[in-house]
Amino acid sequence: MAKVEVLFFGRMADVAGARRKTCDAVRLLTLRESFFGADVAAVRMSVNQVQVFADQALNDGDEVAFFSVFSGG
């Protein structure tokens, strides 16, 4: 099955208990739910380093990231 690399930053790395995982390329929101359940109000997402705000299909080799709101420098 197609695979995606999943990265976690900020508080979401603590919540997920990981910094990086390789996962099956399911749909984006399905992947999010697998790590965060329904508690997703604070979870931001990107695909291939572009922030996204809606569900989408993922392709083999995509880089997905889940992170908290930027807290700036």
Added chain:
Amino acid sequence: MGILLLEQPLNAAAAHAEFLVEHGHHGAVAAFTGVVRSESGGVDYLYLDWYPGMTEASIRAIADAAKARFDIREVAVLHRCGRVEAGEPVVFVAAASEHRRAAFEAVDYMMDRLKSEAALWKREVGDGVDRWVEPRGEDAVSLKRWS
């Protein structure tokens, strides 16, 4: 100098001197250095988590927006990531222009946007403290000055 994300200590004095040598001929250089506060001794260091590639792109977008918005010739943004001890510089921003007001405003603008929009996640660690810092309301208020 341009845009740099640094895992190693940031020498703000050297950065300022280099920027002056390279761009001082424009006539006006404004610079700002942000230093990690100890919060009365409670914070030993910040850990700035970053997303290689996305973080640099977010900082570059802010610098490019400043160059488009203000009458300035050059900017520099040097930002730390990783562990930054209290008392160490965390960010250096400079702008060169032919006019002081444009240089001042560009630096002010870039700092306000960096505080809210740079793809960085800040953790405070110290005596009994270990927490991710949430975005602050006052930073959002500062950002609205430019909208």
